[in-house]
Amino acid sequence: MSKSSIFILIALCLSTSPMFSQNKKKKNVAPTIGAIEQKTAGMDKRSGYFNFYWDEKKGEIWLEIDKLDQEFLYVNSLSAGVGSNDIGLDRGQLGNERVVKFLKIGPKVLLVQPNYSYRAVSDNSEERLSVEEAFAKSVIAGFKVEAEQNDRVLVNLSNFLLRDAHNVIGRLKNTNQGNYKLDKSLSALYMQRTKNFPKNSEFEALLTFTGEPRGGYIRSVTPTASNVTVRQHHSFIELPDDNYKPRKFDPRSGYFGIRYMDYATPISENIVKRFISRHRLEKKDPTAQVSEPVEPIIYYLDRGAPEPIKSALIEGASWWNQAFETIGYKNAFQVKVLPEGADPLDVRYNVIQWVHRSTRGWSYGSSVQDPRTGEIIKGHVSLGSLRVRQDFLIAEGLLAPYETGKAVSQEMQKMALARLRQLSAHEVGHTIGLSHNYISSVHGRASVMDYPHPLVLINDNNQFDLSNAYDDKIGAWDKVAVAYGYQDFADNVDEDKALNKILDEAHTNGLKVISDADARPQGSAHPQSHLWDNGASAVDELNRVMRVRKIALENFSEDNIKEGAPMATLEEVLVPMYMFHRYQVEAAVKVVGGLDYSYALRGDDQLVTKTLSSEEQQKALEALLATLSPENLTIPERILKLIPPRPVGYSRSRETFASRTGLVFDPLSAAEAAADHTLTLLLNSQRATRLVQFHARDSQQPGLGHVIDQLLNTTIKVKQKQGLQAEIQRLTGSLVLDKLIKLATNQSTTYQVRAITFTKLDNLENWMRQQMNKVSGESQKAHLNYGIYTIQNFKKNPENYKNIDTVSPPDGSPIGNGNIHYLNLGCDF
Incomplete structure (x- = not known):
């Protein structure tokens, strides 16, 4: 063969x-992979940005991907929340925003998040690729290709949507509310809020988390605390076009922004690029001095806000149009009621939401923005509904308006609504890109981006005037900030020079921005930037506020509550009056060991740094020590007789003072909370360290030893009072001793701070021994004897000393229910 x-x-x-x-x-x-039409036969097709299909029989959503390797924006959010400020899972809360793209590899589709923190802005593709490959990406989801046809693939999106994208489990665990897990058998896709539009696809899931509740917060807001059901929302959004021009970030401008490293930058320039966050705004007629915009910035108010609140919120948010008019825009900023049936999480709407919680808490302004450029795509404001009630309560305490036989004043409601207008403007300000400006109160309410304390004036008859409690317009700084962010410039104008000119003119007029970290009472040192303050001088305002507080307590009576209310509820009105000075204390204490400064740039002629005069600091110290006097800390006997133990159904809460006397109202605990507040701030370890250093640099500056001597002379060593005032005096003295021991053992401060404090304690022990033979009265001898014993034990075994477990004052900040903060989340009062 x-x-x-x-x-x-x-x-x-x-x-x-x-x-x-x-x-x-x-x-x-x-082929084993069938056509998309065959796979989705009988399903409900929803056409839009990404076509998707609803399989009602199986309760599944199938996504048709026709934009492989094309970037879009993915945002997750919480559409129906838990309702507890302490847990922090609110209705309408925005979550993460990410630029992502679908990438098909064989039988899989991956949802990939590129790394835009590191870039090469270059025309050289190899240079761009080298940076892209140098830093990690994130694959945030994977899918199996179930069908494909031409350049389209079909995947089952259901598991992606039925997951804890908002980290509810982590939040419940971190707030000690219990260990929960997602129960998919009690969860489902929520089609009422699953919609499709030409430029965005919106999905929603109803999720149930089951577990063993451990915290009181979750028990207080759920009908069955072992089953916590919320709704989470997912948005796929078309990214904006390339016509937006980013604007440079300047720390003096008062804006949030984005930053990234650009490895294509010449070595002579800064590799870190910074741009502000802002909406896109352009004039229809760029040559006109005044022009309508191509597209106005429109904010829509939650339809669930009732009157007269709704009108107040619209009016306050509308203030921003004043600023846009100043830079030549007509009707550029508008506020309307959300159209019926519109979804507040729909990216097409900037919204102001009216959010309910079980307790008062923060409001905040957040946004959806393009992480590549800083362009704000959607502003999203969440306003706590209980805020207005807290201001109403403060007004009740000031006015005692319920005198029998007299008509009830309308001033409480007027003040509360005035605060809501300011709050609305403030939170919207965050969503147009603005940060806090806590120095504006020094310049006559120059910005709504400050935290305002109600300005209570005293007339010639020693009566309160609340007519100017809150501002009724946008501030001078706000107009500067809007000009920096939104002013348009002709093509022949040098934009950098024009922007610098805006800020230079503002500084010449005494306007500037000092923001969050510089305004906090612990650790920060700026003498003019504070939260919840008023006036050009923090010290003068503290003295004035103490007078307001004194008059309010003198006038306090049963007329502070409505006829028929339990007498015990007088305590809720007493709390904000007794603690009326708390925020101005936080402001004045920053003058002690304070440092004046600005966000200066080289060559802009702003103040860089300047220590404060010894006279100014001494004045602040005296005002602070006055808040510790027994006269100011003692609640009058006639008020104590008005407040009985709490009746059934009216238990103690976070809005009442702590009590060491059981059910009986405890005036000593109230005094302890107020005194501890001042002492904790005054003897802050960072302040103590500054006092030592500033005194070393300039002997005219008050040193730590001087401050401690003044404190001891006005508390422990001062002549003793009688009765309840004497007991409060001894209480304050014990707190002073405890704070000094704490400072002497604080390892975060310097050796010299500890050495000075230890020496003062040693001297105090000797003084107490001398006084034992001079004082009469068993109570005072016992007080001195225990003080000696405490110091002795501390010196023998400092590591075994346990600080006093002091009572905390009732919740203060937010002063009502109104910022941590910062875009994406500007968290406020």
Whole structure:
């Protein structure tokens, strides 16, 4: 047989073998991946940015991906929350925003998040690729290709949506509310809020988390605390076009912003690029001095806000149009009621939401923005609904308006609504890009981006005037900030020079911005930037506020509550009056060891740094020590007789003072809370360290030893009072001793701070020993004896000393229910 015949025979044999027959048969079978139309037959198709299909029988959503390797924006949020400020899972809360893209690899589709923190802004593709490959990406989801057709693929999106994207489990655990897990058998896709639009696809899931509740917060807001059901929202959003021009960030401008490293930057320039966050705004007629915008910035108010609150919120938010008019825009900023049926999480709407919680808490302004450029796509404000009630309560405490036989004043409601207008403007300010400006109160309410304390004036008859409690307009600094962020410039104008000119003129007029970290009472040192303060001088305002407080307590009576209310509820009104000075204390204490400064740039002629005069600091110290006097800390006997133990159904809460006397109202605990507040701030370890250093640099500056001596002379060493005032005096003295011991052992401060404090304690022990033979009265001798014992034990075993477990004052900040903060989340009062 020839070789060719052998090959033909082998071929014929193979053709009849089982293996060969199967392979041949496979070639004639249709592909295992069917067409998209076949796979989705009978499903409800929703056309839009990403077409998707609803399989009602299986309760599944199938996503048709026709934009492979195209970037879009993915945002998750919480559409229906938990309702507890302490847990922090609010209705309408925005979550993360990420630029992502679908990438198909074989039978898989991956949802990939590129790394925009590190870039090469270059026309050189190899240079861009080198940076892209140098830093990690994040694959945040993976899918199996269920069908494909042409350049489209179909995946099952259901598991992606039915997951804890908002980290509810982590939040409940971190707030000690219990260990929960997602129960998919009690969860489902929520089609009422699952919609599709040309530029965004919106999905929602109803999720139930089951577990063993451990905290009181979750028990207080859920009907069955072992089953916590919320709704989470997912948005796929088309990214903006390339016509937006980013604007440079300047720390003096008062804006939030984005930053990234650009590795294509010449070595002579800063590799870190910074741009502000802002909405896109352009004039229809760029040549006109005044022009309508191409697209106005429109904010929509929650339809669930009731009157007169709704009108107040619209009016306050509308103030921003004043600033846009100043830079030549007509009707550029508008506020309307959300259209009926519109979804507040729909990216097409900037919204102001009216959010309910079980307790008062923060409001905040957040946003959806393009992480590549800083362009704000959606502003999203959440306002706590209980805020207005807290201001109303403060007004009740000031006015005692319920005198029998007299008409109830309308001033409480007027003040509360005035605060809501300011709050609305403030939170919207965050969502147009602005940060806090806590120095504006020094310049006559120059910005709504400050935290305002109600300005209570005293007339000639020693009566309160609340007509100017809150501002009724946008501030001078706000107009500067809007000009920096939104002013348009002709093509022949040098934008950098024009922007610098805006800020230079503002500084010449005494306007500037000092923001969050510089305003906090613990650790920060700026003498003019504070939260919840008023006036050009923090010290003068503290003295004035103490007078307001004194008059309010003198006038306090049963007329502070409505007829028929339990007398015990007088305590809720007493709390904000007794603690009325708390925020101005926080402001004045920053003058002690304070440092004046600005966000200066080289060459802008702003103040860089300046220590404060010894006279100014001494004045502040005296005002602070006055808040510790027994006269100011003692609640009058006539008020104590008005407050009985709490009746059934009116238990103590976070809005009442702590009590060491059981059910009986405890005036000493109230005094302890107020005194501890001042002392904790005054003897802050960072302040103590500054006092030592500033005194070393300039002997005219008050040192730590001077401050401690003044404190001891006005508390422990001062002549003793009688009765309840004497007991409060001893209480304050014990707190002073405890704070000094704490400072002497604080390892975060310097050796010299500890050395000075230890020496003062040693001297105090000797003084107490001398006083033992001079004082009469068992109570005072016991007080001195225990003080000696405490110092002795501390010196023998400092590591074993346990600080006093002091009572905390009732919740203060937010002063009502109104910022941590910062875009994406500007958290406020």
